[in-house]
Amino acid sequence: MVTSLNNKNKDFFEQVYEVVKLIPKGRATSYGAIANYLGAKRSSRMVGWAMNAAHSNPEIPAHRVVNRNGLLTGKMHFPTPTRMQESLESENIVIENDQIQDFKTVFWDPSIELEIS
DNA sequence: CTAATGACAAACT
DNA sequence: CAGTTTGCCATTA
Numbered sequence: 001m002v003t004s005l006n007n008k009n010k011d012f013f014e015q016v017y018e019v020v021k022l023i024p025k026g027r028a029t030s031y032g033a034i035a036n037y038l039g040a041k042r043s044s045r046m047v048g049w050a051m052n053a054a055h056s057n058p059e060i061p062a063h064r065v066v067n068r069n070g071l072l073t074g075k076m077h078f079p080t081p082t083r084m085q086e087s088l089e090s091e092n093i094v095i096e097n098d099q100i101q102d103f104k105t106v107f108w109d110p111s112i113e114l115e116i117s
Numbered sequence: 118c119t120a121a122t123g124a125c126a127a128a129c130t
Numbered sequence: 131c132a133g134t135t136t137g138c139c140a141t142t143a
Contacts, residue, residue: 012140031125035138041126042138048124049140067125074124 012038016050017057019110023064026091027108028100030068037110048074063087070103 015038023029031047040046047065051074054060063084067073075084075098085095094101 032127035125040139043140044125044138045123046125046139046141051124053141062124065124068127069125072124077124 012040012043012046013050013053016047017054017060019114020051020054020060020062020065022110022114023061023108024113026093026106028064028066028070028088028093028103028106029108029110030066030070032068033107033109033111034065037114044068052077061087064091064108066100066103070100070107072098072100 016034019029019034019037031044032041034047035041035044038047051060051062051065054062055077062074063072063078065074072084072088072095075081078084085098088095088100093106100106
């Protein structure tokens, strides 16, 4: 809040939450994919930032959101660093060295799967 | 208001 | 090909 002129706020976040919640089981997506779906490809950072705010939203499967390399970059933000990997493994996602194997296979692109009519 | 940081990504050297 | 730098948008100090 600079002083004023800021009202949108969570708008962007809500969009991210909605998409993340729509991620099918056994799939994962990247910050850039979500950002791209929201029309802000270069705002991948904000997606991650939204996840940071998502801590108040237990409904947000943030563990399904990783960077474009399929690397569990945000694992450290979880209650326990292993929690993220464990959750992903529970969904048949293979992870090794904190990185999703066959990421392109488990990758879920909202722009495609949701198919922007 | 300016400056710096951030769960990233793409471009450049 | 690998490491480094800039860009993006929002939040915090």
